[in-house]
Amino acid sequence: MDERRHGPRPPRRIPEDRSEGFGERLLGQLLDRSHELPPQLIAPLVAEEVARIGGRDVSIHFQDYALITLVPLPGRGLKVGDPVALDGSPEGYAFLGRRMVEESQADGVRVYVPLVDGADEVGVLSLTLEALEEDDRRLLRRLAALIAEMVISKTRYTDQFFMARRRDRPLSLAAEIQYAHLPPLAMHTPQVSLAAALEPAYEVAGDSLDYALNDGILHLAIIDAMGHGLEAALLATLALGAHRRGRRMDVGLMELYELMDQSIDGTFGLEQFVTxxxxRLNVSTGYLQWVNAGHPEPLLIRGHRVIERLETADRLPMGFGLPAPQIATAQLLPGDRVLFFTDGVIEERGPAGQEFHESRLIEAIQYVGPSSKGVIQTVRRLAATLERVRGGVSSDDATLFLIEWHGGTADHLAELDT
Known part of the structure; x- marks a missing residue:
């Protein structure tokens, strides 16, 4: 009778043990204190947390701007040494592989845990334990994730982490402006990964990039502003801001081109332009759309080989009030990569006057691809190849922006384990 009147009764809740266990208490104290914790106290708090599980010799490393080394974060309670190379070091293996690395030592096990904040890789947490059990591994992964979240949130109001990354080498004023507006230079989700490199890393001026993953659509942009130095950085910043404004207005690609074009023309007139x-990449289907405003054509990579140049009918720079170029499309297959790059990649000349050219870029892609783990290492090795060709000297910015579409779905991440 009651069921007919009031409907079916809700299912009975199964009583569960909600008492605080050791791991929850350890992580909970870090989380509870993180809201008011000054940035300089992250190091001693992390060291104390690690000591609670029997760990010692704690280090935190961040990647440098040139994507060559991992630099130690100084702080009370942390072990600080020299920077370590990304290639060939256990810290580098953990960072590039996004996985925990264990190294047996005479006095225990040295553990290297990647610091991952959502899709962004922050650095590596290192510590030594006498022994390592599966419960320790699970707790360390969660501890590292919480540390990464803290670092990212505190970065908004401290220079401490920026200063650690650049070590003893300052950024130019133009580069300072650029990096202040760039998104993280790497991202990974089950459906898509991306990585970028800007050279010369500490002096980049006119090159910039942007991306956002909005409800299954990955929005990307790569920008090359006319000129050099501070003036180019300001022009690139305007273009990037106009791109974000149009993206957040949810306009189409042709309308986005027009908005950016009008912003540049209205501010700088016909004297300056931007390529x-x-x-737009649908991360569920792999359907790619793009508008080319004066850039070299992107390269489609399948099975570590460049199979196609993604050509467009017209390539019109922005800032001249010209009609928007046509939208081009491509259907990616799972595992496909697309490399976008600025003209500084293929037009730079080496010490002997030789031009890098697209053919040499393709050779480099097909050489480093099979031995590289993921898009981060691929981009970093391509950038290193470019640096060698330049002989350490550059006359223009050069940016690489690599995306890889994995396909599939990420829905399982929203389902709790039973």
Whole structure:
């Protein structure tokens, strides 16, 4: 009778043990204190947390701007040494592979845990334990994730982490402006990964990039502003801001081109211009759309080989009030990569006057691809190849922006384990 009147009764809740266990208490104290914790106290608090599980010799490393080394974060309670190379070091293996690395030592096990904040890789946490059990591994992964979240949140109001990354080498004023507006230079989700490198890393001026993953659509842009130095950085910043404004207004690619074009023309007139590419990738289907505004054509990579240049009918720079170029499309297959790059990649000349050219870029892609783990290492090795060709000297910015579409779905991440 009651069921007919009031409907079916809700299912009975199964009583569960909600008492605080050791791991929850350890992570909970870190989380509870993180809201008011000054940035300089992250190091001693992390060291104390690690000591609670029997760990010692704690280090935190961040990647440097040139993507060559991992630099130690100084702080009370942390072990600080020299920077370590990304290639060939256990810290580098953990960072590039996004996985825990264990190294047996005479006095225990040295453990290297990647610091991952969502899709962004922050650095590596290192510590030594006498022994390592599966419960320790699970707790360390969660501890590292919480540390990464803290670092990212505190970065908004401290220079401590920026200063650690650049070590003893300052950024130019133009580069300072650029990095202040760039998104993280790497991202990974089950459906898509991306990585970027800007050279010369500490003096980049006119090159910039942007991306956002909005409800299954990955929005991307790569920008090359006319000129050099501070003036180019300001022009690139305007273009990037106009791109974000149009993206957040949810306009189409042709309308986005027009908005950016009008912003540049209205501010700088016909004296300056910007080349760019704006893209949309459906991360569920692999359907790619893009507008090319004066850039070299992107390269489609399948099975570590360049199979196609993604050509467009017209490539019109922005800032001249010209009609928007046509939208180009491509259907990616799972595992496909697309490399976007600025003209500084293929037009730079080496010490002997030789031009890098697209053919040498393709050779480099097909050489480093099979031995590289993921898009981060691939981009970093391509950038290193470019640096060698330049002989350490550059006359223009050069940016690489690599995306890889994995396909599939990420829905399982929203389902709790039973």
């Amino acid at each position: 760019a590419q704006m893209m």
